[in-house]
Amino acid sequence: MSDRHREIEADPYYIVINADREYLAGAADPNGRFSAxxxxxxxxxxxxxxxxxxxxxxxxxxxxxxxxxxxxxxVRARTAINDGFPDL
Known part of the structure; x- marks a missing residue:
């Protein structure tokens, strides 16, 4: 399993989190920040x-x-659960 992947059991829910890395085209180091x-x-x-x-x-x-x-x-996933899954 990748270090950019996390699975959490929050009974009765199951949360799957995946992070992406920013790609900086043309930069000496094209790897940037993370978002999930x-x-x-x-x-x-x-x-x-x-x-x-x-x-x-x-x-x-x-x-x-x-x-x-x-x-x-x-945190955002647990907040959505606690808030009753608000319309996005």
Missing amino acids: RAVITRLDGKPVYRNFLQYQLEVGAWFDELQDALGDAE
Whole structure:
């Protein structure tokens, strides 16, 4: 499993987080900052929100450190769960 991937069981939910690295075309070091997105499903396979089997959080802010980007996505996912999956 990649260090840019995290899976979290938050019963009854399952959170999958994936981070991306910014690509800086033409730079001496083309690798830039990190950002992450999350997908929330249910452990029992039931719909997460209304009739949707997944609730997706788009890419968040950019961070210099990978762990900061992963942590941001986890916080946003847990906030969405606690807030009852608000319409995006």
